[in-house]
Amino acid sequence: MKKILFIDDESNILRAINRAFRNLEFECFYANGIKExxxxxxxxxxxxxxxxxxKMPYFDGIRVLKLFKEASPDTIRVAITGYASASSITEAVSKNLAKQYFYKPWNNDELIDGIRKMFVLExxxxxSHIFKTVQQFDSIKTIxxxxxxxxxxxQRDKSIEEITEIIERDPAITSNILRIANSAFYAAKTGNIQQAIMYIGLNNLKQIVLSYEISQMNEKTYSKAxxxxTHSNRTNLIFQDLYTKYFGTKVPPIISAAGIVHDIGKIIMLQIFGNSYYDDILKLNLRDDQLIGKENELFGIDHSTIGGYFLNWWAFxxxxxxxxxxxxxxNDPDILxxxxxxxxxxxxxxxxxxxSTENTNYLEAMDVLGISEDFFREIVSKYKE
Structure with a gap:
């Protein structure tokens, strides 16, 4: 039975959570202070x-998350706050203190469903299959x-000047950060790396740095990655356009660079399997819904799984x-x-x-969103080159 600890300074909220979780498959504990x-x-x-x-008046939830990260690193840490304090969520995520978040007031059914799906994903x-496969890849396991x-x-709240200093040590990464900051989405119009980092945000900066560092691990395969x-960067821009059009609001900072790492599993597999992965998978330009099966057939694992595994390992x-x-x-039922x-x-x-209507993933994505091709025709035209 999974054990969950809820912390809130309002006793009525803890009582409400207790009622909602009373007859479920979890063993729940409730505390209205850090001491308890x-x-x-x-x-x-x-x-x-x-x-x-x-956001609690008598103790800081960020400090609570830090404390439990050190005392129990395997515990899944979840942050809750009101919409007015959304910046606190961004801080908790960017510092690897929380892996998921909910806003008050929440819907009990959605909270319970979210908790179940987090446990399924973890x-x-x-x-054992993924763990055994990954253990042989020592060079990738190292952060x-x-x-x-x-x-x-x-995590140590270093200044933006100090963060800029370590980024500037690598001219290639510095160049890419400037290129992304000056893209149409951010429109920073700057040649100053510190300003570029401030436009992009620290959470996005981490994703850019990680993806680029992994692509550079093996000089022999770097050009092939x-x-x-390029695909990941353009996908990220398209994702931002689609998200804004669909939801009518800008992409939340926490996920605004998600497209940059969505295919990081391909870069990792290229580092691990080298030319055989390039020749047998990447060069073939397989249709999206055929790719995963072919990877599993030839290598015993697919890029989505290995990408998700390592992002989880690195506390994304x-x-x-x-x-x-x-x-x-x-359309996987376990997706939150x-x-x-x-x-x-x-x-x-x-x-x-x-x-293509022959691509099942394409049809399923439109079905989940409840849209037709007319919805994104303008965006397709924008990125047709």
Whole structure:
């Protein structure tokens, strides 16, 4: 039975959660302060999930998340706050303190469904098959140097000047950050890397750095990964356009660079399997709904699974892990954020020019979103070159 600890300073909220979870398959604990939370934590064998309010008058939810990250790193940490304090959620995610978040007031059914799907995703990514396959890839398991250093700087609240300094050590990454900041989406119009980082945001900066570092791991395959990097960047721009058109609002900062890492599994598999992956998979330009099966047939694992696994290993938020893991199967019943996954699937297909009624993923993505081709015809025209 999964054990969940809820922390909130309002007793009426804890009572409401208790009523909603009373007869479910979880063993739940409730604390209205950090002292009580620590006492509960010390009494139980293993805590599977921590769900804490971030904005509380008598103690800081960010500090609570930091404390539990250090004391119990395997515990899934979830942040809750009101819409007015959305910046706190961004801080918790960018510092790798929380992997999922909910806003008050929440719907109980959606909260319960979300918790169940988080556990399903965690169990899937820790399955023995994936674990055994990945253990042989020591070079990839190691967190890339600059990405790791950047994470530490962000977690330690280093200044933007100090963060800029470590980025500037790598001219190639600096160049790409400037290029992305000056793209149509950000429109920074700057040659100053510090200004570019401020436009992009720290959470997006991490994704750009990680993707680029992995693509550079193996010099022999670097040139073969360049088109994946280009595809991912263009997919990210299309995703931003589609998201804005569909939801009528700008992409949340936490996921605004999700397209950059959605295909990171391909870059990882290219590093691991080299020319055989390039010749047998990438060169063939397989249709989207044929790709996963072919990868599993030849290599015993597919790029979406391996990408999701490593993003989970590197403590990325679940929203981004889902878009990486499921963008080839947008109607999977275990997806929590179905519409954004479907938008990512569609964005990738638009960039690859694989919008075909013979492509089941294409049809499923439109079905999840409840749209027709007319909805995104203008966006397709924008990116047809």
């Amino acid at each position: 939370a620590i006492e509960i934590f010390l009494e139980i064998d293993q805590l599977d999930m921590l769900i804490t309010d971030i 169990d899937k990514l820790k399955s 890339p140097r600059l990405f790791n250093e950047l994470n530490l700087y962000i 360049e088109f994946i990097w 938020p679940y929203d981004i892990i889902e878009m990486t893991l499921y963008h080839h199967i947008p 954020g179905k519409k954004q996954v479907a938008l990512m699937c569609l964005s990738s297909l638009i960039e690859s020019k694989m919008m």
